[in-house]
Each structure stands twice: as structure tokens, then as C-alpha cells.
Amino acid sequence: KNQVEQSPQSLIILEGKNCTLQCNYTVSPFSNLRWYKQDTGRGPVSLTIMTFSENTKSNGRYTATLDADTKQSSLHITASQLSDSASYICVVSTLFGNEKLTFGTGTRLTIIP
Amino acid sequence: DAGVTQSPTHLIKTRGQQVTLRCSPKSGHDTVSWYQQALGQGPQFIFQYYEEEERQRGNFPDRFSGHQFPNYSSELNVNALLLGDSALYLCASSSRANGANVLTFGAGSRLTVL
Numbered sequence: 001k002n003q004v005e006q007s008p009q010s011l012i013i014l015e016g017k018n019c020t021l022q023c024n025y026t027v028s029p030f031s032n033l034r035w036y037k038q039d040t041g042r043g044p045v046s047l048t049i050m051t052f053s054e055n056t057k058s059n060g061r062y063t064a065t066l067d068a069d070t071k072q073s074s075l076h077i078t079a080s081q082l083s084d085s086a087s088y089i090c091v092v093s094t095l096f097g098n099e100k101l102t103f104g105t106g107t108r109l110t111i112i113p
Numbered sequence: 114d115a116g117v118t119q120s121p122t123h124l125i126k127t128r129g130q131q132v133t134l135r136c137s138p139k140s141g142h143d144t145v146s147w148y149q150q151a152l153g154q155g156p157q158f159i160f161q162y163y164e165e166e167e168r169q170r171g172n173f174p175d176r177f178s179g180h181q182f183p184n185y186s187s188e189l190n191v192n193a194l195l196l197g198d199s200a201l202y203l204c205a206s207s208s209r210a211n212g213a214n215v216l217t218f219g220a221g222s223r224l225t226v227l
Binding site for chain 1: 117153154155156157158169201203205215216217218219220221223
């Protein structure tokens with residue numbers, strides 16, 4: 001069964017600090033992995049998309065890594081800001097006929113001043 | 114350039130009623146997907162529409178149905194509402210031409226079933 005597991009479930013850090021969120025997946029065959037940011041009550045917004053051949057991708061203060069061998073990804077946030085408070089969702093795509101997306105349950109990040 | 118717009122933003126229904134949610138995709142997008150997101154959970158795929166036909170469907174009962182119009186907008190209908198249908202319903206649009214099926218999400222419709 002295709003699954004995406006994220007850890008931790010929730011995280012609280014001080015403004016200005018760095019943090020790393022984890023994503024493990026069992027989706028097969030793998031097509032790409034995406035990280036989304038979802039503010040409370042809003043729709044998810046794409047941060048990064050990585051294919052099998054990419055092992056790192058940055059979007060400003062967000063850097064995602066991918067290890068396709070161990071089926072793990074991480075999202076590193078540098079110099080956190082209050083506006084980074086949100087849920088971060090890892091999504092893995094499989095392409096077997098039609099593309100299918102498997103969503104993780106997300107990590108709830110809270111930045112405190 | 115308008116993104117994905119959904120309506121209504123919030124609504125309250127009672128058990129057994131029917132609801133229709135609407136979605137206008139981002140300009141240039143031709144594919145619409147619907148997701149159900151329960152509180153504290155990740156989005157669950159309901160179905161996807163392309164060229165006015167349902168192309169993929171997740172593990173949802175027939176009470177959930179949809180439609181896509183010639184202008185690519187879409188509706189999600191849920192019949193015989195249950196308490197468990199309370200959730201944020203997200204619409205996401207994409208373009209078949211871009212290959213990666215990159216989704217643009219709307220802000221969602223928050224459905225509460227009493």
C-alpha cells in the first residue's frame with residue numbers, strides 16, 4: 001500500500017531558528033516528490049518538486065532533499081519567520097497509467113517570537 | 114491572473130441534505146481534482162475531471178459525484194450528507210500540457226454537517 005509518513009507531527013521553534021521536517025514514503029513506482037505549505041484554513045501552496053534524479057532543491061529559505069534509495073525526504077527551513085507557521089505536507093507522485101498522488105498528514109510548525 | 118476560486122467558502126448543512134461546491138480553475142488549466150481534508154489530516158483524493166469526464170476516482174462512495182463544464186469549471190455534489198462528511202473540500206487545477214501535473218489549490222470550502 002502506498003503510504004507517506006511525516007515526522008514530527010508538530011513542532012514549535014523560536015523565530016530565527018532552523019528546523020528540519022522529515023518524510024518517508026513507500027510509494028512505488030516513484031515519479032516525483034513535492035512539499036506543500038498550508039496555512040490554516042487555506043489551500044496548500046507548492047514549495048518544491050523533485051524528480052528521481054534530483055537530490056536537492058531550494059526555494060528561498062526552504063531546501064528540500066531527496067534520497068530515492070532510502071525513500072526519504074527532508075524539508076529544511078532556515079532562519080524561520082513567524083509567517084512560516086503552517087502545516088507542511090509531503091506528497092509523493094506515482095505514474096502508473098494515470099498519475100496518482102499520495103499525501104502525508106503533514107507537520108504542524110509553529111514559530112514563536 | 115486569478116488562481117483557483119472556490120465557492121462557497123463556508124457552509125453548514127444537516128444530515129441527509131445535499132450540497133454542491135463549485136470551483137473555477139486557474140487560467141490556462143484544463144484539469145480539476147477534488148480533495149477532502151478532515152481536520153488534522155492530509156487531503157484525500159476524491160476524483161479528477163478532464164475534458165468533462167471523470168478520469169480518476171479515489172475511494173469515495175457514489176454519494177460523491179461531480180461535473181466539469183466546457184469552460185473547465187467544476188462542481189462537487191455530495192448527497193445524503195453524513196456527520197463524517199464535515200471537512201475542508203479542496204479543488205486543485207492543473208494543465209495536462211505541463212507533464213508534472215503541478216497542482217494549484219483553491220482556498221477550499223469548509224463544510225460542516227450537523
